[in-house]
Every structure is written in structure tokens, then in C-alpha cells.
Amino acid sequence: MEAPFQRRIVKTADGSHTLELVGMDEHYHSTFGALQESRHVFIKAGMLALTEKNSVLHVLEVGFGTGLNALLTLLEAEKANLKVFYHALEPFPLQREEYERLNYPALMEEKDQEETFMKFHESEWDKDIEISPGFTLRKESSGLGEANLRAGFFHLVYFDAFGPDTQPELWTQPMFEKVSLAMKAGGILTTYCAKGSVKRAMKASGFDIEKLPGPPGKREITRAIKR
Numbered sequence: 001m002e003a004p005f006q007r008r009i010v011k012t013a014d015g016s017h018t019l020e021l022v023g024m025d026e027h028y029h030s031t032f033g034a035l036q037e038s039r040h041v042f043i044k045a046g047m048l049a050l051t052e053k054n055s056v057l058h059v060l061e062v063g064f065g066t067g068l069n070a071l072l073t074l075l076e077a078e079k080a081n082l083k084v085f086y087h088a089l090e091p092f093p094l095q096r097e098e099y100e101r102l103n104y105p106a107l108m109e110e111k112d113q114e115e116t117f118m119k120f121h122e123s124e125w126d127k128d129i130e131i132s133p134g135f136t137l138r139k140e141s142s143g144l145g146e147a148n149l150r151a152g153f154f155h156l157v158y159f160d161a162f163g164p165d166t167q168p169e170l171w172t173q174p175m176f177e178k179v180s181l182a183m184k185a186g187g188i189l190t191t192y193c194a195k196g197s198v199k200r201a202m203k204a205s206g207f208d209i210e211k212l213p214g215p216p217g218k219r220e221i222t223r224a225i226k227r
């Protein structure tokens, strides 16, 4: 689907890139540091809280975007010897001229990540694709409202849509109920958003809410545990 917005690549305070929605005061990541934010919100507060108890992780990402969260997840999974099935929703995929200019592979401690990063973006949609031994990616070209999610399947959800001011329809009780149904009991949903109305909608959808300190530039983030 053609994106209903214009994007441009900008550098954030930690040197990593993000995309800006031109004229909309919205970015794909925090301008205080994209890489720093992804590591803090999704990897530390989400994935690493589950790696000890599991040898396989089923991850759902709401908003695949640049693929940064997927790359960080793959690298952590390799370190922890963990198998990952990663289901990413993205109705407005990046164009080649955007993803090939992103500096994430070059910023990773682990060398030679360019090929993996390109594979993420160029792999076929709506199919399970093995990106590396132990890491399977399924990109679904639909939004959360339309997506086909297996019931009780996911251990971990990266809720990384645009903010509630830009996409209010995604931060509602019906959407969190849909996500909750797709998750295992005790599963974790993590997000950068700490808005009161969003936390109330999560609570009413079967989650217990934890407030965690945010990355630089953000006081708080939210981790929700499925009851």
C-alpha cells in the first residue's frame, strides 16, 4: 500500500537514523536516540525478560518499519541460543532507497549485518522465511485491525505503532483485546507509550500494567503482562 505520508531519513542524538514523517511532528523512533530507544523498550524490557525461561520465542511486532527491532532481536537470539518466530505487521513498507540508506547494520557490534538487514526487507511477504538458522520472519502486509493472528501464540509483543495522537484507532481496547487473545498467559507486551488512557485500555483488555523508567528523553514506558 502506498504510504499516506512522506518520509525522510534523519539522524538521532545517538548517531542512529530514524525516519521523520514530513510535516507531521512524528518519527519512527525517539529523536534522543533510535538505537538506544529500541534496545531499552523492546529488547531490555521485553525480550531479555523472557530469554531465561524460554528456548523459543514467538514475537509479534505491530509496525515493522525500519526493521531495527527485528535486527536487534535476531542478534540477541543468537547470543542466547534462542529460536525466534517473528511475525511483523506493516501496511506501509519502506522503499528500497530508504532501507538501503539506514545505518543500523554499520552500528552493530556484530560485524557484517548488512546482508541480514537487506534480507529482512527483501524477503517475501505473507510467508514464513528463514532469515538465519533459528530465526524465521513472517511479514504481513496488513495493519493490526485486519491481521490474522493465531490465538494464544505469542510470548512477546512489540507494540510500536505511531503514537496515539497520530493513530488513535490503534491504541484502543478492541485492538488490545485482539492482541491479548493472540498472546500466551504471562506474555509481555512492551511499548514506548505511557499515556493514561492507553494503560486503562490495556488493563481492560486483560493486562497487568507495569511502569518502567524510559530511555533518555522519556520519563516512563509501559510493560503489560497478559493475565
Ligand SMILES: C[S@@+](CC[C@H](N)C(=O)[O-])C[C@H]1O[C@@H](n2cnc3c(N)ncnc32)[C@H](O)[C@@H]1O
Residues within 6 Å of the ligand: 027, 028, 029, 062, 063, 064, 065, 066, 067, 068, 069, 089, 090, 091, 092, 093, 142, 143, 144, 145, 160, 161, 162, 163, 167, 170
Ligand atoms: C513508530 S513506527 C515504528 C516502526 C518500527 N518498529 C521501527 O523500529 O522502525 C510505526 C510503524 O507502524 C506502521 N503502521 C502504520 N499503521 C499500522 C497498522 N494499522 N498496523 C500495524 N502497523 C502500522 C507504520 O507504517 C510504521 O512502520
